[in-house]
Amino acid sequence: MSSSLLTRTVIEQGELRAGLDSDFMEILDRAFSHEELSVADGERLLRAEGEELQALVGVADEVRRRRVGDIVTYVINRNLNFTNICVGSCKFCAFRRSPGDHDAYVLTLEQIAAKVREALAFGATEVCIQGGLHPDFELKNYLGILQTIRKISPDIHIHAFSPAELNHIAHREGMGVEEVIKTLRDAGLNSVPGTAAEILVDRVRSIICPRKITTDKWIDIVKTCHRLSLPTTATMLYGTVETLHERAEHLALIREIQHETWGFTEFVPLTFIPYNTPLWSDGERSPPSIVENLRVHAVARLMLAEYIDNIQTSWVKLGPQGAQLMLCAGANDLSGTLLEENITRAAGGERQVMMPEQLRELILQLGRTPMQRTTTYEFV
Numbered sequence: 235m236s237s238s239l240l241t242r243t244v245i246e247q248g249e250l251r252a253g254l255d256s257d258f259m260e261i262l263d264r265a266f267s268h269e270e271l272s273v274a275d276g277e278r279l280l281r282a283e284g285e286e287l288q289a290l291v292g293v294a295d296e297v298r299r300r301r302v303g304d305i306v307t308y309v310i311n312r313n314l315n316f317t318n319i320c321v322g323s324c325k326f327c328a329f330r331r332s333p334g335d336h337d338a339y340v341l342t343l344e345q346i347a348a349k350v351r352e353a354l355a356f357g358a359t360e361v362c363i364q365g366g367l368h369p370d371f372e373l374k375n376y377l378g379i380l381q382t383i384r385k386i387s388p389d390i391h392i393h394a395f396s397p398a399e400l401n402h403i404a405h406r407e408g409m410g411v412e413e414v415i416k417t418l419r420d421a422g423l424n425s426v427p428g429t430a431a432e433i434l435v436d437r438v439r440s441i442i443c444p445r446k447i448t449t450d451k452w453i454d455i456v457k458t459c460h461r462l463s464l465p466t467t468a469t470m471l472y473g474t475v476e477t478l479h480e481r482a483e484h485l486a487l488i489r490e491i492q493h494e495t496w497g498f499t500e501f502v503p504l505t506f507i508p509y510n511t512p513l514w515s516d517g518e519r520s521p522p523s524i525v526e527n528l529r530v531h532a533v534a535r536l537m538l539a540e541y542i543d544n545i546q547t548s549w550v551k552l553g554p555q556g557a558q559l560m561l562c563a564g565a566n567d568l569s570g571t572l573l574e575e576n577i578t579r580a581a582g583g584e585r586q587v588m589m590p591e592q593l594r595e596l597i598l599q600l601g602r603t604p605m606q607r608t609t610t611y612e613f614v
């Protein structure tokens with residue numbers, strides 16, 4: 235079956251009429267033929283409306299099925315946000331606090347140890363650790379966290395410290411980032427969350443996170459992690475002030491990095507939850523609509539096809555039903571149990587934990603096969 239015919243078959247299965255815009259169809263055909271989509275292609279797909287949207291979602295779902303089959307993965311993990319004190323000023327963030335704020339906190343090593351023990355008892359294979367950029371935290375504080383966890387478990391996967399945190403440590407210590415990463419790796423760090431990416435376009439960053447690392451710095455740190463055998467995830471925070479073109483640029487940049495390093499394990503689209511954030515106070519705005527979420531997940535699948543197999547959907551951002559929908563639009567991973575979630579909750583998110591049985595049930599309801607995975611996507 236030719237790719238063009240296959241595309242149309244998918245669309246017909248969705249009971250769509252013929253007669254969609256021919257340029258739009260041509261882009262979907264090329265995606266089916268394993269051709270790399272350009273930024274302009276991605277931007278066009280991100281504008282899909284009505285029947286185009288149904289076609290886009292159908293094709294992304296089919297490309298997902300061909301790449302990774304019907305298995306939907308999830309990880310049993312625990313989130314651990316060790317402090318909310320932060321020198322940053324990101325306008326999309328409702329989590330940060332200043333020293334002295336009544337609800338500012340720093341977890342002690344004993345509290346961290348207790349949370350890790352709880353995670354192990356729960357069957358977690360991963361702890362995901364991130365915090366604010368605390369003005370007084372030095373390398374030894376981050377090493378203390380790793381050593382505390384390693385004393386309790388030599389095996390649990392430590393997925394920790396975003397590129398912004400790694401840069402913060404290097405800056406604080408007057409060290410090179412590479413040296414910082416090596417030191418943390420040698421103390422037990424296994425992989426790094428590809429957060430702090432937001433949108434990797436400096437125009438956007440200068441508005442929403444002017445004091446955070448630049449696009450080039452993020453790329454440099456992530457590539458350094460990959461070179462030092464630390465895999466990372468890749469994320470995209472969408473729905474703040476970026477244009478559709480900038481969203482597509484971000485996806486193309488992630489693809490370019492992957493082409494060079496093959497160090498990304500997954501791509502995670504993160505929808506912006508505005509409540510309680512400075513952007514919300516500047517003028518009320520809504521989170522991206524479900525339609526917009528569908529477009530982003532589907533276009534991520536198509537633009538990253540051949541490069542990143544795992545497209546994650548975040549139940550903590552989208553809710554369980556929203557995440558289920560994204561699994562029908564190109565996503566194949568349902569994230570993790572989390573046990574505790576502070577960052578989205580601060581911005582108005584409702585849920586903090588999902589039991590493994592709940593994740594499996596959501597997947598089974600779609601007629602797909604649930605599979606527990608490790609952080610690096612081996613099946614458990």
Ligand code: SF4
Nearest residue numbers: 320322323324327330
């Ligand atoms: S997103 Fe991170 S770096 Fe930015 S203000 Fe919030 S806690 Fe700080």
